[in-house]
Amino acid sequence: MNENLFTSFMIPIVLGVPITTLIIMFPTMLFPTPNRLINNRTIAIQQWLTKLTSKQLMTTHNPKGQTWSLMLTSLFLFIASTNLLGMLPHSFTPTTQLSMNLGMAIPLWAGTIFIGFRNKTKMSLAHLLPLGTPTFLIPMLVMIETISLFIQPLALAVRLTANITAGHLLLHLIGSTTLALMNISLLALITFIILTLLIILEFAVALIQAYVFTLLVSLYLQDNT
Template sequence: MTLNMLGLLPYTFTPTTQLSLNMGLAVPLWLATVIIGMRNQPTAALGHLLPEGTPVPLIPVLIIIETISLFIRPLALGVRLTANLTAGHLLIQLIATAAFVLLPMMPTVAILTSIVLFLLTLLEIAVAMIQAYVFVLLLSLYLQENV
């Protein structure tokens, strides 16, 4: 959460807007949940690859789909965090630039834009907290599934 909030300070860099850092966090943590599941309960961990009551002809296809789904999880974790934080920071930057450019030409519009910018900053603070929560929540759900 601290890394997410860091970018809201002026003239700072948000490390969690970089996909490489987020993937560096997501892949080892996800892999740890998979390894723990395979070590502690291999039958249950592999059982998640085939839903109960699957018709026999669909078994090979579902195993492939569930395996792909399993390996996409860390990518989804990393991309979700990166995209949500980058979008908010980019929007704040664009609106701040618009307010700065509009100030000499149309002060009233610039003030209204600045109010929108303030509200967007509050929203981005909430997004930074929520994204940190979602990242940890999904990891804990992956761990719970494997333990």
């Protein structure tokens, strides 16, 4: 009986209860916390990466936008850790679920839009109609811009889901091919090298997709503050 390719993307259930919540909370245990005056190397590297990411995200923001720095940094660390969690053998990647990614994208997008309409009502409404638009095109362009505005959270969630799912499927297929070609040493070696390089690439993609998701939310916030 062949194994289903999408088995690793199914939510694990123990005694009829989904354990997604426990899986999502697990990566937080991997972040060390300082418990003494002098930090160790792991905590120092963690703090350096956190400060570097926060600086890159908040450089172009005004003081109102910089109040979101803690939330955006926490979002980046959460998505990156859950993406990396899926690289462990026999593990489950929460970010392969579109419902979870929509649950992150929609509230953050709605928050930035609400801030824009509250603080910059005229400018937010002006984004729906480009300057110099002919009169007869105004209704159509307003409709198009409104639809594109509401598509933003869906694009955020689908981008993250598609990239993580595609990478894991490719790893599964290459790994299965390597096992099937174990009797042919040369081909098995080639596929194993490809699999090793692909695993390194997936580690990079896990971090890059977390940064892209957070960066796009940061850009939406920048346009509305």
